[in-house]
Amino acid sequence: MEDKLQAFFTPKAVAVIGASRSPDKLSYAVVHNLAEGGYQGALYPINPKADEILGYKAYPSVLDIPDPIDLAVIVVPYKWVPDALRECGEKGIQAVVVISAGFRETGHEGMEREQELVRIAEEYGIRLIGPNCLGVIDAHTPLNATFAAGTPPKGPVGFMSQSGALGTAILDWAMAGRIGFSKFVSMGNKADVSEMDLMQAWVNDPDTQVIALYSEGLPDGQEFIRVAREVVKHKPVVIVKSGVTQAGARAVSSHTGSLAGSEQAYQAAFHQAGVLRANSLQALFDYALGFAYQPPIKGDRVAIITNAGGPGILATDQLERAGMKLARLDPETIEKLNAALPEAASSANPVDVLGDALADRYKIALDLVAHDPNVDGIIVILTPQAMTEIEETARAVVEISKQVDKPIVGCFMGEFRSEAGQKILTANGIPNYDVPERAAATLNALSWYREVKHRPAFEAESFDVDNDSVRNLLDSARAEGRLEIGDAEARSILSAYGFRIPRSEIAADADEAVRLADEFGYPVVLKVASPDILHKTDVGGVKVGLQNATDVRDAFDLIVYRAQRYVPGAKIWGCLVQEMVPQGMEVLVGMNRDPQFGPLVTFGLGGIYVEVLKDVTFRVAPFGRNEAQEMLGEIRARALLDGVRGEPPKDKDAIVDTLLRINQLVTDFPEILELDINPLMVYERGRGAIPLDMRLILRPAQ
């Protein structure tokens, strides 16, 4: 665990700045929670007007405390926070939680106030959680430095929330026994300590088995991916990201003033980082419970044991939808099940022990299935029938689960009679879900994480490219204020980055055009060459398939005439004479910059596939070869790349190579705001790909 953050969780002495004697104040609640939550270290309420609070001696200022302080919690009105923070700095306190609100969330002035806090914290080397938050809990220390109404039970889930209020709901749910936390942090405005810091702090925390997040935005998306990629090698990370729709994003920005990143970028980033995205709060905690209490799953083969057919089918549906498999039980298991179960029972998976099953029958079946080598995970479904021994069955499940290193989750359905059994399960680390679908989805989450752990390490590939010439070209374009780069210059850039491009050169007049065409060989293409005309086709500025000198002369004159006519005053260099490349499959490779994640690279088939079907996929750059290869498999029309209806397979390696070189280009040059290669002409396997047209948009020079 990083040294600085340690003080937030295991401080030997805590000061609560602004501690009130009035029980209806948040600041009183903080002192109360520290005391009631069993905090064993020194506790100093800071209140110039009080002698003692809740039995603790009060001080006018942290500077008056003779002993060292590890953690301060500030709960004073916003205008006094800077002074309080400065005093913490003077006192040498290096961890401060600012609960007070009135900062960025209130608008421009609040933002300035928040920046002042950051400056003070930097000056004194303070790490700061908040402002505008609920506080911090470490259930193992124990330390409850929040104003929440109570202390949640101890458990293996580390939870961080950007919303403090949501945190209160989660804590209230935990206090009803639904989940236990190792650490709980309400991050508030994240002026300093962010998701990344906490993930890094918790990755080696032995009390934390799974990291769960609620986030409304990740301003430093690149850093998030980098950090999360490392963290998930050791621990699963599950996230709910709100504000995923346009209306949701508007609600976020009016709420916290965050600038929302695009949904595609988040989707790509979570996938690349190996962070499991839950699509609801309920799923977040469903999955967290599975990760927290059950061993990792070793494969995707699930067995279902049930006393009712219907719920077994619902679980099967959900497993199959998620891409998991129903385990094929070992013949020996089936034989033993046949011998042990009544004739009407089903020994195939789902194993139906029948409605009249008592605990012993469940136990026999679970014992056999749990030890079957073909089974990686198990769902035990129980419906509370008249004779069902609910509690005893729960105890049997607990007993068998201790014998095997496989995840077992429960779906003891109902509530009136079932609750007692459900409580036995959860008290013994077997998560129980109301409905089969949620149990199945949780095993799928475990299986998903297994795949993340097996991923090859991320490796950015670097090609040998001519960086300098691109640097010169972009610098001079920006110096001239030309922010849209097309054609001839784009070709130089691609060429510098190792692309094979069609031969081409600008001809100032028709004679030169013919000379170049003779040299390249017919047929050729002519395109208007003008820094002022980006959409050449729209002004009739492109002629393809020119077969001879006459064609070239005619085309040259026509193009230049039209360009002058349709774009009066345009600077016209002449025409670009271009080798005509054979038709291949048209592919699009693009990039635009996401406000939070930076370069977002797009891949899709060209034309209607992109324009009408929106059949594209995304990755945040930089990405590795594996990820580029994944992209090719993610579009719906992927079969076309392998060749259908007698077409030969296309050169997928050449597309991957293109994606990786573009990945490098946009990483090398942050001033490239947008980029499109459209089309990239892709040929049969082994024959490569040629970018036919590219345009770039640059960020203005400062």
Next chain:
Amino acid sequence: MEDKLQAFFTPKAVAVIGASRSPDKLSYAVVHNLAEGGYQGALYPINPKADEILGYKAYPSVLDIPDPIDLAVIVVPYKWVPDALRECGEKGIQAVVVISAGFRETGHEGMEREQELVRIAEEYGIRLIGPNCLGVIDAHTPLNATFAAGTPPKGPVGFMSQSGALGTAILDWAMAGRIGFSKFVSMGNKADVSEMDLMQAWVNDPDTQVIALYSEGLPDGQEFIRVAREVVKHKPVVIVKSGVTQAGARAVSSHTGSLAGSEQAYQAAFHQAGVLRANSLQALFDYALGFAYQPPIKGDRVAIITNAGGPGILATDQLERAGMKLARLDPETIEKLNAALPEAASSANPVDVLGDALADRYKIALDLVAHDPNVDGIIVILTPQAMTEIEETARAVVEISKQVDKPIVGCFMGEFRSEAGQKILTANGIPNYDVPERAAATLNALSWYREVKHRPAFEAESFDVDNDSVRNLLDSARAEGRLEIGDAEARSILSAYGFRIPRSEIAADADEAVRLADEFGYPVVLKVASPDILHKTDVGGVKVGLQNATDVRDAFDLIVYRAQRYVPGAKIWGCLVQEMVPQGMEVLVGMNRDPQFGPLVTFGLGGIYVEVLKDVTFRVAPFGRNEAQEMLGEIRARALLDGVRGEPPKDKDAIVDTLLRINQLVTDFPEILELDINPLMVYERGRGAIPLDMRLILRPAQ
């Protein structure tokens, strides 16, 4: 309510056949539940070895009872069920629940036993629920004729389940106060009474506000659609259909021996019937609660009131994902909110009353929002913060909800402190959901039903067609054992059903082919004409774009030569000479018969759109014009029909017309098992569409 089924729910006298004195028997439980559940009518245990059971005089047989009996519940071993049922018939009992198992669910012999029950029931005019079921509850009578462990509370949900065991779980959940039932039927094997009968029985039941179903299969899919279409005009119907995936379907058939229909057919059928499909049991009851306790929603504009930003965003995301809108509050409402709420609160929707909101602030905000004419439904979110007045806020929500005719749902989050407030809400008919996503999804379900109610009545369109000639053609083909119909005959069928088809005629020799080509005008197409060759292109049997007499002669000889060579022994009639129609957009219209729903009509764009992208949509025939029009809007590539990249819009009316005529053809002729028009060549708007190729597969004549 249908007369016959009335006796299941409001019988004046009930006999329990096989009633045991032993409290661990199911049959004892039935008598016990009737007694404990408060049944007020006459109750007759039937047991030849007992004098009385639970204080009720026992009889050896129903025939020994002097008074009339309305309902019998049979709980004897399967081999005695037929005799018991016959005695019921002799006694004149017209409603019988067979709880006993050992029928279709056990295999072939069980199926025969079940058929015997059906025969006996038919003989005596008995309606039969089961066999292999949990029984029947009417909470209003009250009547609990099940062996479940207890009686659920009374409420407005009618629930029917194909799985009895699942029913026990649902009842247990209800007994914990989560939901109340008007009627509850475990349908078991559905030997007689099915979903359709119960829907019809409940549609006019004043105690039932919403009909909820769990089903594993709907053998008579056509009838289901027909009945449900009528029922949903009066009451919402919500269903969970399990076995939707291949693995799930296998689990169903091993469970109940149902023949599973295809997922596409169910999806289309539920949509056409106006039945809301829930994708999990949890969603089924979430939606049912909304329908049961809240008034219908009048639009899709939702307001959110919350004391926490985060959950408000999550609700917003879910609403937007589902296609609903955040209401734009009336300026007057915003003004009043601004005046009433603290400065930091948000008066835009979501309305954030802030974390320190007490009940009065919630009440003011909800009052204003609930009376805003721009708001159709409301979600009230509460996180249990230290000062939050949870119960008082719940009471405020209840009070306001009584003043307005708009659905209001709660999302009081947490459990430890929140539960008291949650109970106040649910006790007063305001469904509460753990997480905002579920609250939002429920309002969306209400909005979905509003759209169903506004649908135009289903109307099958009937064109004036030449039915007889198709009848003759199909009859003679089947008489000859020809079950695959291509080309020339298919063209006659299409022509008889009013399609414009290219001129074409079979030429026996090259001279005749030239004569026909001269008559039709060049260019023409030649295709091999043979009843034995269905895939003409595969054997080189098609030549297009023939420009003159020489081309036609050459093509004729080549095609016949190849056909003889590649399909030795094929009967060759010559070549079909066909007017060559201009290129248009290629579209596919197809049909195959689903085992449960019958004719399932497919529509999609031809070629890769169907083959690679699987971009197709389905309807169960017969369907109306609205539904055919909907199909065109459901494919992902739908924009192509409207014309993109400068293409003119296509003749969508002609496609709709094609779908409706095919709809009629496959409804008229059940012996058509499969049909494909591929391609249907579609031209610009107003220019129609021409089927170029069709094949049919017929059911063998019996």
